[in-house]
Amino acid sequence: xxxxxxxxxxxxxxxxxxxxxxxxxxxxxxxxxxxxxxxxxxxxxxxxxxxxxxxxxxxxxxxxxxxxxxxxxxxxxxxxxxxxxxxxxxxxxxxxxxxxxxxxxxxxxxxxxxxxxxxxxxxxxxxxxxxxxxxxxxxxxxxxxxxxxxxxxxxxxxxxxxxxxxxxxxxxxxxxxxxxxxxxxxxxxxxxxxxxxxxxxxxxxxxxxxxxxxxxxxxxxxxxxxxxxxx
Ligand SMILES: Nc1ncnc2c1ncn2[C@@H]1O[C@H](COP(=O)(O)OP(=O)(O)O)[C@@H](O)[C@H]1O
Ligand SMILES: [Mg+2]
Numbered sequence: 724x725x726x727x728x729x730x731x732x733x734x735x736x737x738x739x740x741x742x743x744x745x746x747x748x749x750x751x752x753x754x755x756x757x758x759x760x761x762x763x764x765x766x767x768x769x770x771x772x773x774x775x776x777x778x779x780x781x782x783x784x785x786x787x788x789x790x791x792x793x794x795x796x797x798x799x800x801x802x803x804x805x806x807x808x809x810x811x812x813x814x815x816x817x818x819x820x821x822x823x824x825x826x827x828x829x830x831x832x833x834x835x836x837x838x839x840x841x842x843x844x845x846x847x848x849x850x851x852x853x854x855x856x857x858x859x860x861x862x863x864x865x866x867x868x869x870x871x872x873x874x875x876x877x878x879x880x881x882x883x884x885x886x887x888x889x890x891x892x893x894x895x896x897x898x899x900x901x902x903x904x905x906x907x908x909x910x911x912x913x914x915x916x917x918x919x920x921x922x923x924x925x926x927x928x929x930x931x932x933x934x935x936x937x938x939x940x941x942x943x944x945x946x947x948x949x950x951x952x953x954x
Contacts, residue, residue: 730811730826733839734815734846738843738868740832745769750924750928757806760782761786761807764813769784770784770786790816827861829846831843831850831864831888843888844888847886893930
């Protein structure tokens with residue numbers, strides 16, 4: 724088995740990396756995929772949520788704070804899982820660079836303000852450098868998080884597109900269930916499957932899936948490929 728590696732990274736703290744990883748992991752777990760988690764953040768937010776005995780604790784998690792062990796850890800897990808999801812610290816660091824170098828897709832959570840966009844663009848540049856270093860085309864998308872109002876979303880979206888860090892169409896809206904779930908080591912998908920927050924997660928997960936699967940299918944003849952508009 725050769726799974727896919729998804730890394731949530733941005734040098735901005737509090738942008739929604741750990742939330743995105745926990746929510747996507749449990750979404751894919753509930754759809755029957757074999758998911759593993761790697762926490763590379765010295766603050767160990769994801770590891771703490773994982774230790775609460777909630778739904779997240781059903782998943783394999785490796786806390787990996789040694790940056791030089793990052794690539795071996797990911798390689799080992801990717802052989803045994805459909806998806807390996809890596810959570811990074813909220814500042815530029817070598818573990819993040821190594822994780823990005825091993826990624827199939829990098830998701831850059833971005834709140835709708837200038838400081839978040841600035842750090843997202845810096846992180847996008849790290850992905851570009853890692854692509855050149857590894858001579859692989861590493862896919863990257865920004866993900867708008869804690870979205871409160873449509874107007875500011877449009878502006879943030881325009882900025883991100885203009886500077887070469889296009890966002891997913893799906894967004895994570897600002898919803899209290901995302902915060903509540905952290906106390907239980909769980910996610911909206913598990914706690915309240917029909918909720919708006921769960922729908923947000925599903926939208927994001929399905930858009931990421933379509934990006935990953937289109938890349939796999941691109942090795943078959945073009946006529947057989949259903950191309951996603953987001954790809
Ligand atoms: N979509 C959302 N709606 C409401 N609160 C959110 C949302 N995403 C994240 N949060 C909250 O914002 C805070 C920071 O999120 P977190 O995922 O820990 O960010 P990071 O890992 O990037 O530092 C947490 O308290 C989390 O519960
Ligand atoms: Mg975090």
